[in-house]
Amino acid sequence: MGSVTDSPNTEAGKKITVIFVLGGPGSGKGTQCTNIVQNFGYTHLSAGDLLRAEIKSGSENGTMIQNMIKEGKIVPAEVTIKLLQKAIQESDNEKFLIDGFPRNEENRSSFESITGIVPEIVLFFDCSEEEMEKRLLGRNQGREDDNIETIRKRFNVYMESSLPVIQYYDSLGKVRKIDAAKPIDAVFEDVKAIFEKVVA
Ligand SMILES: Nc1ncnc2c1ncn2[C@@H]1O[C@H](COP(=O)(O)OP(=O)(O)OP(=O)(O)O)[C@@H](O)[C@H]1O
Numbered sequence: 001m002g003s004v005t006d007s008p009n010t011e012a013g014k015k016i017t018v019i020f021v022l023g024g025p026g027s028g029k030g031t032q033c034t035n036i037v038q039n040f041g042y043t044h045l046s047a048g049d050l051l052r053a054e055i056k057s058g059s060e061n062g063t064m065i066q067n068m069i070k071e072g073k074i075v076p077a078e079v080t081i082k083l084l085q086k087a088i089q090e091s092d093n094e095k096f097l098i099d100g101f102p103r104n105e106e107n108r109s110s111f112e113s114i115t116g117i118v119p120e121i122v123l124f125f126d127c128s129e130e131e132m133e134k135r136l137l138g139r140n141q142g143r144e145d146d147n148i149e150t151i152r153k154r155f156n157v158y159m160e161s162s163l164p165v166i167q168y169y170d171s172l173g174k175v176r177k178i179d180a181a182k183p184i185d186a187v188f189e190d191v192k193a194i195f196e197k198v199v200a
């Protein structure tokens, strides 16, 4: 990986299928990715989880990443893309759910120019802010950004920077919008219907 090729989603001779999983903070991206992995054999790469692991690893970028996450800001694309590339290269799988990425225009355009990978489809979990706030405040996973002050900042970043990326993919006909306000099992029924149509 690292350069644009004639066959954009090809890495070391294997065809890579990438699905971006987008939606607001707390819309249920991680929850549904777990279900998709169990049922459809994808590997789940959460950009947020990779960044949190980078902090824990004691990397030189750790303090910068931690400060950005506390403020609900988007880490420079170059950092997140390196983590995603490494995870893709180290995996034996060819099918990836990339959760929480691209989060802004810089994420999107840098990923495309650096990797040449284009998503097969983009899953968009659509949920009201009121419901997402309730879920995040009840999540109880010890995340430093699940407090009301940071949650509000994350919502602002989502509206200003992430929604335009979803709109961009919608203009390309790639977005599959899901009503994420339903109960978890009902959301997964809708997700399944979409995946049954995706060519493996
Ligand atoms: N459909 C749902 N109905 C009710 N609760 C849900 C639903 N989906 C997920 N949850 C719960 O909401 C919380 C947030 O879900 P999850 O971590 O999957 O969201 P996320 O989109 O990955 O959030 P983030 O962007 O912050 O990582 C979790 O506690 C999860 O159990």
Ligand SMILES: Nc1ccn([C@@H]2O[C@H](COP(=O)(O)O)[C@@H](O)[C@H]2O)c(=O)n1
Residues within 6 Å of the ligand: 025, 046, 047, 048, 049, 051, 068, 069, 070, 071, 072, 073, 074, 075, 076, 080, 099, 100, 101, 102, 103, 107, 145, 154
């Ligand atoms: N592409 C991304 C994804 C995430 N971040 C930072 O991580 C925080 C948590 O992300 P989740 O998807 O786990 O909610 C997010 O608020 C950002 O600070 C990022 O910078 N770039």
Ligand SMILES: [Mg+2]
Residues within 6 Å of the ligand: 029, 030, 046, 048, 100
């Ligand atoms: Mg998540």
